[in-house]
Amino acid sequence: MQLDASPWRRYIALGDSFTEGLSDPDPDRPGEFRGWADRLAEHVAAAAPRADVEYANLAIRGRLLPQVLAEQVPVALDAQPDLVSLVAGGNDLLRPGSDPDELAAQLEGAVVRFRQAGADVLLATGVDPRQTPILRRTRGKVAVFNANVWSVAARTGAAVLDQWGAAWIQDWRMWDSDRIHLAAEGHRRTALAAAAALGLPGADGEDWRTPLPPQPPRALRATLAEEAAWVRGFVAPWIGRRLRGRSSGDGRAPKRPVPLALPRG
Numbered sequence: 001m002q003l004d005a006s007p008w009r010r011y012i013a014l015g016d017s018f019t020e021g022l023s024d025p026d027p028d029r030p031g032e033f034r035g036w037a038d039r040l041a042e043h044v045a046a047a048a049p050r051a052d053v054e055y056a057n058l059a060i061r062g063r064l065l066p067q068v069l070a071e072q073v074p075v076a077l078d079a080q081p082d083l084v085s086l087v088a089g090g091n092d093l094l095r096p097g098s099d100p101d102e103l104a105a106q107l108e109g110a111v112v113r114f115r116q117a118g119a120d121v122l123l124a125t126g127v128d129p130r131q132t133p134i135l136r137r138t139r140g141k142v143a144v145f146n147a148n149v150w151s152v153a154a155r156t157g158a159a160v161l162d163q164w165g166a167a168w169i170q171d172w173r174m175w176d177s178d179r180i181h182l183a184a185e186g187h188r189r190t191a192l193a194a195a196a197a198l199g200l201p202g203a204d205g206e207d208w209r210t211p212l213p214p215q216p217p218r219a220l221r222a223t224l225a226e227e228a229a230w231v232r233g234f235v236a237p238w239i240g241r242r243l244r245g246r247s248s249g250d251g252r253a254p255k256r257p258v259p260l261a262l263p264r265g
Contacts, residue, residue, distance in 0.1 A: 005201045006047035008083040008120070010054045010259050014072040017248070020255060023176035026189040029157040032255060036182070037085060039191030044083070045262040054259035062248040063182035065089045065103055072254075073110050077117055079259055084114050085194070086120040087161075093126065093141050093200075100141045104148030109242035111156045119142050122194060123149050124161035127169055132179055168211050190263045 013019050020037015041055035056079060058072040068088040076084060091106065092098045107123070114121050125146040129135040146164050153160045163169055172179075174186035182190060188208070195203035 004048040004124055006053070008044055008045050008053065008077065009048070009051060011041050011044055011085075012055070012076045012079060012080045012081040012259065013041075013059055013085045014076055015059040015085070016063040016068065016091055017059070017181060018090065019057065019059035019085065019087050020061050021059075021187060022061060022179040023181035024180070024184045034184075034187065036187040036190035039187060040085070040194045041203075041262060043191060043195040043200055043203065045264065046137070048199075049200075052264070053260045054254065054261050056254075056259040057256040058252060059256040060249070060252050061078060062091065063088065065106055069106060073113065075257075080117070081114075081119050081259070082120070082121050083198075085124075086110060086114070086124075087176040089145060090126055093138050094135070098141065100145035101148060104145055104152060104254060106252075107149070108152045111152055111158055115158070116191060120198075120199060121156065121158040122161060123153055123158050125149050125164040125195075127163045127166075131170055131172075135179070142184045159199075161190070161195045161197050163190070166193065168215050171212055172200055173212055174214070174219065176217050178227050197232050 002211045015037075019035065019037045021033035021038060024034045024036075026034040026038075037057055037059070038055075041053070041057075045053040045055075047250075056076075057077060059068075060071075063071070065088045073086075086107070089100075089103045092103055093100060111121050111123070126142040129139050129142060142164075150160060152158065168174065168189060169182075169186065174189070176183050190205060192203050192206045192208035196208075229237075
């Protein structure tokens with residue numbers, strides 16, 4: 001008889017567009033996204049083939065950390081999860097004047113609440129933005145925030161998905177053309193990395209750490225054209241929304257607002 005290798009029966013994902021799953025289209029739901037958290041939930045369910053595993057995803061694109069804490073954390077606590085992923089703060093770090101130490105202190109308060117309620121918590125470091133023009137200016141703040149994430153995890157017993165140290169994630173083929181959201185392969189690998197961080201069986205033996213084959217070098221003219229298109233298509237609209245005080249998630253509801261049972265593994 002196969003024993004269940006996962007202790008979790010109710011997983012709730014909190015956060016912003018990263019956890020909502022942007023740029024990973026769901027083949028079973030046209031117009032919707034899958035993402036690493038949905039994929040992680042499937043790994044959790046597969047590790048508990050004899051049990052019902054419930055999953056909710058409260059993440060909404062564009063959310064700042066204080067919004068996640070105010071809107072999503074109370075809902076998640078009321079649902080009494082035994083596993084929570086709480087990944088937020090990236091949108092805050094992009095904003096001038098943001099304080100990574102203060103953001104980490106706010107994050108820790110939520111982690112403590114979940115741990116006191118008996119839930120295990122998965123956190124994540126931010127991706128190293130060194131290869132991205134404009135975004136690499138935030139590298140120092142991201143590094144400080146990441147150092148705090150590891151300290152929070154050490155104090156609270158949370159697990160950490162280490163994106164900063166993931167060499168494969170620096171490959172542009174893992175990303176959508178906006179350079180902010182992972183493509184399907186990036187989400188697949190992230191879910192396996194998260195499963196490994198949680199100690200789920202089988203994740204360490206998967207291929208998610210293996211780099212893709214090298215790409216041929218790009219011509220300088222093509223590179224410059226891509227940079228200009230990125231600024232026009234993604235950076236300028238983002239700045240425009242900030243100036244108008246708007247968010248890409250305005251008016252949106254969570255894609256999976258209540259815990260529902262997943263198919264058994």
